[in-house]
């Protein structure tokens with residue numbers, strides 16, 4: 677069921693969005709050559725404690741997960757593209773890292789992700805990140821009241837296709853509210869003018885993620901981390917966006 681939020685409720689969601697943005701900022705700043713993924717998870721955990729927020733991940737155990745997630749952050753490195761379970765790994769020169777983070781603050785969830793190359797980047801990895809961010813920006817621009825959900829999906833797919841990238845439709849965006857994953861599902865490609873009408877009060881996470889040379893993934897033996905089928909690298913960008921009468925409001929916007 678798709679739930680719409682009142683303007684007052686959307687105001688109440690702002691602290692969660694601001695906090696998630698601050699954690700993503702801190703993680704991107706800390707991520708560097710020589711930093712262990714477990715240190716990033718520990719930083720996020722410490723910030724959650726200081727804020728009095730509640731992790732959406734640590735006890736998360738959906739049908740596709742092998743066991744409760746156990747960490748507060750997703751860290752996906754190189755051919756790991758989504759849902760990366762933080763483990764004892766030290767970031768190396770040129771690694772492409774994506775972090776994905778969702779918490780509840782005062783009973784409202786916000787969800788955001790960002791990608792970064794640590795150390796000396798490969799040009800193609802910077803381009804992949806740029807395309808992913810451009811798809812997110814285009815999708816947000818399409819999240820206008822009176823439009824349709826398909827407009828958002830089409831905006832993402834159009835950027836991907838024009839860059840020669842495939843789109844995986846198994847995992848995409850989702851409704852956000854009292855819990856992390858609600859209706860509607862927001863596929864990363866689709867047809868404009870189709871699907872649910874974008875009404876003021878709809879709050880969704882929009883999250884394009886692309887891989888260099890495949891649109892297929894498999895699950896790592898850890899039961900969580902999703903890797904590209906052909907070993908090519910992936911990038912991910914995500915914001916929680918409220919559709920208001922005045923247009924899209926990015927709750928997890930960073931400076």
Ligand code: MG
Pocket residue numbers: 776777778787788789881883914
């Ligand atoms: Mg997320």
